[in-house]
Amino acid sequence: MKNKNKTENTEEIKTDVSVEKAKEEEEKVEAEAEEKAEEKVEEEAEESKEEKDKDSKKEKKDKKDLEIESLNDRILRQMAEFDNYRKRTEKEKNAMFDMGAKNIVEKILPVIDNFERGFDGLSEEEKAAPFAAGMEKVYKQMMTGLQEAGLKEIEALNCEFNPDLHNAVMHVEDENVGENTIVEVFQKGYYYKDTIVRHSMVKVAN
Numbered sequence: 001m002k003n004k005n006k007t008e009n010t011e012e013i014k015t016d017v018s019v020e021k022a023k024e025e026e027e028k029v030e031a032e033a034e035e036k037a038e039e040k041v042e043e044e045a046e047e048s049k050e051e052k053d054k055d056s057k058k059e060k061k062d063k064k065d066l067e068i069e070s071l072n073d074r075i076l077r078q079m080a081e082f083d084n085y086r087k088r089t090e091k092e093k094n095a096m097f098d099m100g101a102k103n104i105v106e107k108i109l110p111v112i113d114n115f116e117r118g119f120d121g122l123s124e125e126e127k128a129a130p131f132a133a134g135m136e137k138v139y140k141q142m143m144t145g146l147q148e149a150g151l152k153e154i155e156a157l158n159c160e161f162n163p164d165l166h167n168a169v170m171h172v173e174d175e176n177v178g179e180n181t182i183v184e185v186f187q188k189g190y191y192y193k194d195t196i197v198r199h200s201m202v203k204v205a206n
Contacts, residue, residue: 102192105151108142109190109198115139116188154189156182156200165189165196170203177205 119127119136126132143151154165161168161180169186177183182202189200 098193098195101149102195102197105146105149105190105192105197108146112139112143113187150191150193151197152191154191154196154200156185156189156202158182161202161204165199166202166204167199168204169201171206172203174205179206181205 115135116139119132119139122132127136156166158177159182160178161182166182166189170184172183174183181204182200183205184203185200186203187198187201190197
C-alpha cells in the first residue's frame with residue numbers, strides 16, 4: 001500500500017514538473033513571439049522613418065532641381081533676347097548705312113554724268129592732252145572706288161526693254177533691230193548693291 005502511494009506521489013510530481021515545463025515553454029514561446037513582434041514593429045518604424053527621410057530629401061532635391069531649371073530657362077531666354085536684339089540692331093545699322101550710302105551715290109551720279117559728257121565731247125587729240133588724261137584717271141579711280149562700294153551700272157544698250165530697270169523717253173521705228181529693243185542710252189542707270197538708285201533713260205525700238 002505504501003509503495004502504491006509512493007508511486008502515485010511520484011507520478012503526481014512528474015505531472016507537476018511536466019506542467020511547469022510546459023508553462024515555461026509556453027511562456028518562453030510567448031516571450032519570443034512578443035520580442036519578435038516588438039522587433040518587427042521597430043523595423044517597420046525604422047523603415048517608415050527611412051522612407052520619410054528619403055521623401056524629404058527627394059522633395060528638397062526636387063525643389064533645388066526646379067530652381068536650377070528655372071534659372072537656366074531664364075538665362076537662356078535672356079541670351080536669346082540679347083541675340084535677337086544684337087541681330088536687329090545690326091540689321092538696322094546696316095540699313096541706315098546703306099540708306100546713307102545710297103543718298104551719297106545719288107548725289108555723285110550727276111558728277112559721273114558730267115565727266116562722261118565731257119569725255120564724249122573731246123576729240124582724240126584732246127583726249128591725249130595731259131589735262132584730259134589726268135581727268136580720265138581721276139574718273140576711273142572714282143568709278144573703281146564706287147564699284148567696290150557696291151555701285152553697278154544697269155545694262156541697257158541692245159537689251160530688251162524692262163520697265164523695272166529702264167525709263168523709255170523715246171520710241172523709234174527700226175527694222176534692223178528686234179522689237180522692244182533699246183537702241184540708245186541717254187543717261188545710264190545704276191544699282192547700289194541690290195537697290196536701283198536710278199533707272200536708265202533710253203530710246204526703244206518698236
